[in-house]
Amino acid sequence: GESVGLHLPTLSVQEGDNSIINCAYSNSASDYFIWYKQESGKGPQFIIDIRSNMDKRQGQRVTVLLNKTVKHLSLQIAATQPGDSAVYFCAETAGTASKLTFGTGTRLQVTL
Amino acid sequence: EAGVAQSPRYKIIEKRQSVAFWCNPISGHATLYWYQQILGQGPKLLIQFQNNGVVDDSQLPKDRFSAERLKGVDSTLKIQPAKLEDSAVYLCASSPGVGVGNEQFFGPGTRLTVL
Numbered sequence: 001g002e003s004v005g006l007h008l009p010t011l012s013v014q015e016g017d018n019s020i021i022n023c024a025y026s027n028s029a030s031d032y033f034i035w036y037k038q039e040s041g042k043g044p045q046f047i048i049d050i051r052s053n054m055d056k057r058q059g060q061r062v063t064v065l066l067n068k069t070v071k072h073l074s075l076q077i078a079a080t081q082p083g084d085s086a087v088y089f090c091a092e093t094a095g096t097a098s099k100l101t102f103g104t105g106t107r108l109q110v111t112l
Numbered sequence: 113e114a115g116v117a118q119s120p121r122y123k124i125i126e127k128r129q130s131v132a133f134w135c136n137p138i139s140g141h142a143t144l145y146w147y148q149q150i151l152g153q154g155p156k157l158l159i160q161f162q163n164n165g166v167v168d169d170s171q172l173p174k175d176r177f178s179a180e181r182l183k184g185v186d187s188t189l190k191i192q193p194a195k196l197e198d199s200a201v202y203l204c205a206s207s208p209g210v211g212v213g214n215e216q217f218f219g220p221g222t223r224l225t226v227l
Contacts, residue, residue: 008152032212043116043203043218044155051212089154093212099168100216102154 008087010107019077021106023090026071030092034100035064035075039086047075047088077108085110114138116219118204124225130192133222137185137206143167145216146179146189147203155203161187162210191224199226 013019025033031052036044050057050064050073057064063076073090087107091100117136125131137144142163147155158177160168164184172179176195181187191198201221207214 041220043205043220045218046215049215091154099157099160100155102156105152105154 008105008107010109012109012111013080014111015080015082017080019075019080019084019108021075021077021088021108023073023075023103023106024071025073025090025092025103027092027094027101028071029094030101031095032093033064033066033073034091034093035062035073036089036091036102037084037086038089038105044089080108080110082110082112084108116204116206116217118202118219118222120222121220122223122225124227125194126227127196128193130190131194131224132188132190133202133204133224135187135189135204135219137187137204138217141206141208141217142184143207143210143214144181144187145205145207146187147205147218149201149203149221151200158189167210194224194226196226199224 034049035047037047038044048059048062048064050066055066061078065074077084087105089105090103093100119134123131144161146158148158149155158172159179161181164181177191179189201223203218203221205216205218207216
């Protein structure tokens with residue numbers, strides 16, 4: 001219901017620290033995963049993706065880790081900045097279809 | 113490069129009224145998606161078009177929601193009649209094609225409030 005949706009998990013980190021955002025997925029057939037960042041009043045923005053044949057992928061200040069055994073995905077943000085404050089979603093898809101299934105999201109708050 | 117455009121940005125209606133949203137995808141993108149995002153939740157796919165054909169509408173409440181993409185470019189999503197639980201942000205996204213590697217680009221969304 002809406003009361004559940006309002007209580008987004010929140011991660012609060014200090015500027016300059018590293019952030020780790022976690023995501024559990026349930027579909028063992030999922031083979032492609034994406035992390036999105038959504039700022040207030042905007043649509044989701046692609047951050048980084050990973051295919052199921054990999055367990056780690058690095059981008060600029062971001063790293064995604066995939067553990068297929070426990071169906072767990074994490075996003076690591078190095079040297080977190082105020083501009084990183086947003087809601088972060090993981091999304092998964094299976095096969096060649098583009099249909100993405102999004103998780104519920106985590107709100108990242110960066111304190112000065 | 114221009115992004116995905118949506119209008120209106122905000123809409124307030126009373127229940128049982130009708131409403132329509134418009135989306136203009138990124139030029140050249142063959143695939144267009146409509147998502148519903150309820151406050152505090154992740155987006156949920158309503159319908160996916162490939163050019164002007166429907167690829168997936170399994171989660172579209174067809175008794176009240178309809179969508180079209182007649183010329184394979186712009187798209188409209190309509191709700192008739194609206195219910196209170198339709199209050200959400202409606203996001204449009206587009207991608208060059210389908211499958212892995214075809215990044216979806218999202219518009220800013222239309223925030224619908226049903227009173």
